[in-house]
Amino acid sequence: QVQLVESGGETVQAGGSLRLSCAASGGTFSVLAMGWFRQAPGKEREFVAAVDWGGRTTYYTDSVKGRFTISRDNAKNTVYIQMNSLLPEDTAVYYCAADSDIVRVRRRRSNYWGQGTQVTVSS
Numbered sequence: 482q483v484q485l486v487e488s489g490g491e492t493v494q495a496g497g498s499l500r501l502s503c504a505a506s507g508g509t510f511s512v513l514a515m516g517w518f519r520q521a522p523g524k525e526r527e528f529v530a531a532v533d534w535g536g537r538t539t540y541y542t543d544s545v546k547g548r549f550t551i552s553r554d555n556a557k558n559t560v561y562i563q564m565n566s567l568l569p570e571d572t573a574v575y576y577c578a579a580d581s582d583i584v585r586v587r588r589r590r591s592n593y594w595g596q597g598t599q600v601t602v603s604s
Contacts, residue, residue, distance in 0.1 A: 483508035483593040485577045490598030497602070498565045503577030503595055510558040514583035516591065517551060517562045519573035519600075526576065530562060531586045540587060545571075567602045574599050 489501040503515070516531035530551040531540045539551050545564075553560040560577065575598050578591035585591055 483513070483579055485579060485593055485595035487575065487577045487595045487598040490575060490600045492601040492603060493567055495567060495569055495602055495604050497567050498563070499567065499600060501562045501564070501575055501577075501598060501600070503560045505558045505560070505579060508579075508593075511555040513579045513581060513593075514586045515551075515553060515560040516578040516583075516586040517560075518576045518578060518589065519571075520576070520597075521570075521573040524573075526589065528587060528589060529575070531583055532560065533583050538583075540583075564600070567600075569602045569604045572600060572602050 484507045485503055485505050487503045512534050514533050517529040518526050519529050520526040532551045532553055536553045548566045550563040577595040579593040580586045580591040
């Protein structure tokens with residue numbers, strides 16, 4: 482059973498930056514595809530970014546391309562998302578997800594989810 486714990490969420494001003502972390506335990510991190518999702522109040526959880534097990538292939542939703550960067554450190558069992566040029570519409574709870582199949586991750590069908598971390602961007 483894989484456990485995921487997100488951290489790094491806080492309140493920042495528009496235009497600012499944040500880096501979220503997701504630490505994994507209880508499984509073989511290096512074989513897992515990882516993803517970040519977010520859910521704003523009253524909205525469905527949406528895909529933000531994903532990375533394959535080796536960190537070589539990444540995917541992003543259009544609204545964050547050029548602003549967010551997903552990366553992973555398999556030695557630390559951790560995946561990150563660097564968020565720059567933050568906008569008020571980036572405000573949401575951000576969730577980490579993991580699965581052996583990156584297609585499942587991208588389709589919001591991951592087997593493993595974290596509890597989320599709140600990101601608030603003030604205007």
